Amino acid sequence: MSCQCFIIPEDVLERFAKDKSLSEAQRKSFADAAQFERKWRKLRATYGKVSAAANTMLASRAQTAAPPTITVYNCNHGTTLPGIPVPYPGDATAKRAFVETKAVADFYQKLFGRNSVDNAGKTLMSSIHFSVNYNNAFWNGTQMTYGDGDGNIFVDFTRSDDVIGHELTHGVTQFSAQLAYSNEAGGLNESISDVFGSMFRQWRAKQSVDKADWLIGKDIMGPGAIAKGYRCLRDMADPAAKHCLSQQPTHYSQYKNGMDPHYSSGIPNLAFCKAAKAIGGNSWEKAGKVWYSALTGFAPQPNMKMKTFANRTRTLAKSMFSKDPAVFTAINNAWIAVGL
Amino acid sequence: MPNEIDLLLVERIGGLAGFGVAGSRIRCRGQLAFNSLPDTDQRLVEALFKGHGKSKPSAQRDTFSYRISCARKFGAKTVEVPEAALPATIIACVKDELI
Numbered sequence: 001m002s003c004q005c006f007i008i009p010e011d012v013l014e015r016f017a018k019d020k021s022l023s024e025a026q027r028k029s030f031a032d033a034a035q036f037e038r039k040w041r042k043l044r045a046t047y048g049k050v051s052a053a054a055n056t057m058l059a060s061r062a063q064t065a066a067p068p069t070i071t072v073y074n075c076n077h078g079t080t081l082p083g084i085p086v087p088y089p090g091d092a093t094a095k096r097a098f099v100e101t102k103a104v105a106d107f108y109q110k111l112f113g114r115n116s117v118d119n120a121g122k123t124l125m126s127s128i129h130f131s132v133n134y135n136n137a138f139w140n141g142t143q144m145t146y147g148d149g150d151g152n153i154f155v156d157f158t159r160s161d162d163v164i165g166h167e168l169t170h171g172v173t174q175f176s177a178q179l180a181y182s183n184e185a186g187g188l189n190e191s192i193s194d195v196f197g198s199m200f201r202q203w204r205a206k207q208s209v210d211k212a213d214w215l216i217g218k219d220i221m222g223p224g225a226i227a228k229g230y231r232c233l234r235d236m237a238d239p240a241a242k243h244c245l246s247q248q249p250t251h252y253s254q255y256k257n258g259m260d261p262h263y264s265s266g267i268p269n270l271a272f273c274k275a276a277k278a279i280g281g282n283s284w285e286k287a288g289k290v291w292y293s294a295l296t297g298f299a300p301q302p303n304m305k306m307k308t309f310a311n312r313t314r315t316l317a318k319s320m321f322s323k324d325p326a327v328f329t330a331i332n333n334a335w336i337a338v339g340l
Numbered sequence: 341m342p343n344e345i346d347l348l349l350v351e352r353i354g355g356l357a358g359f360g361v362a363g364s365r366i367r368c369r370g371q372l373a374f375n376s377l378p379d380t381d382q383r384l385v386e387a388l389f390k391g392h393g394k395s396k397p398s399a400q401r402d403t404f405s406y407r408i409s410c411a412r413k414f415g416a417k418t419v420e421v422p423e424a425a426l427p428a429t430i431i432a433c434v435k436d437e438l439i
Contacts (some may be wrong), residue, residue, distance in 0.1 A: 139402060247363040
């Protein structure tokens with residue numbers, strides 16, 4: 001069964017299953033999909049509970065499980081996931097998906113001791129060439145999916161390694177803090193993906209915080225967008241900049257419930273950038289470790305407020321870098337600067 | 341006459357780039373006649389408007405959603421639907437543009 005059925009509202013599926021204007025075969029198909037959705041939801045809930053319990057009880061399992069297998073599938077411009085398996089290396093898009101996904105897995109393993117998104121070696125699956133001229137990349141709860149772009153506003157979404165890091169980090173968040181996707185938790189969720197996506201890009205390029213450009217999606221911008229002066233999706237160092245396709249708020253006083261996560265994420269994005277720059281060196285060595293512990297070191301809190309996350313990083317900065325008080329000072333000042 | 345047709349107004353929102361959200365410089369809109377949809381797609385749209393208007397939370401991140409309205413047929417109500425729940429006929433009517 002295609003994953004297309006997973007998020008059609010169950011009440012719609014059930015209504016179709018009883019719609020006598022549809023053929024018997026169509027009604028049965030909708031009834032089967034509704035039953036599948038019910039079972040799938042139970043399975044997801046159970047898996048989430050087991051995963052959370054295992055994370056608590058088996059802290060060493062990341063070291064004992066095998067590293068993740070990397071798989072890539074080709075949608076051949078269709079929309080049925082995952083598509084056809086691609087043997088390594090495949091075309092240029094497939095090779096980037098293989099190489100950069102492996103690099104993200106290495107990034108999490110080497111820097112944070114995390115084994116895949118679930119910390120238990122989950123296979124990292126990517127689908128490429130999704131749909132036609134598709135201007136997006138997404139995480140669907142199970143895998144990554146990348147469009148080729150329309151060649152004007154955007155080019156192939158595998159071209160920006162921070163985009164690959166961003167999507168995989170949605171998986172890490174799903175299996176750790178389990179942040180929701182609305183209001184303050186939604187903004188944090190998106191910010192966490194930008195933070196670790198950008199950090200991954202800096203790590204790949206061996207860039208210090210002063211050398212990094214802090215741009216999200218710089219390498220997927222197409223000629224039409226560049227001609228209009230857009231250099232990136234978002235700029236963590238200057239979220240309201242005119243060169244961003246998505247210009248974001250920079251202070252918590254601008255936050256309102258109901259904002260899209262891709263908008264409100266500018267506030268914690270700027271806090272991380274300010275903290276990392278004030279600490280100096282490489283973003284993944286101190287600020288990154290504090291952010292990672294704030295994300296993964298606590299019980300899931302789906303509706304977390306930004307202030308809660310900020311205070312976690314303050315507490316962790318003190319405990320993790322007790323001999324380096326400049327880390328706490330930098331992080332504290334960064335959050336204060338954005339109103340948190 | 342266009343104003344006598346039940347026009348569906350469709351806007352794609354969200355995605356990694358934040359289409360159509362506050363501060364965004366990219367948007368994606370389109371329209372099509374409700375009657376031009378195949379029968380099954382028409383029934384799907386009717387069911388969506390009879391539903392709760394917004395889908396349940398899911399584990400999907402950075403996926404597109406679509407805001408759909410059809411004033412003549414469904415009044416002032418606007419529904420927000422995940423991309424995977426929509427037929428290709430509706431998705432195909434929108435066009436991305438920079439603003």
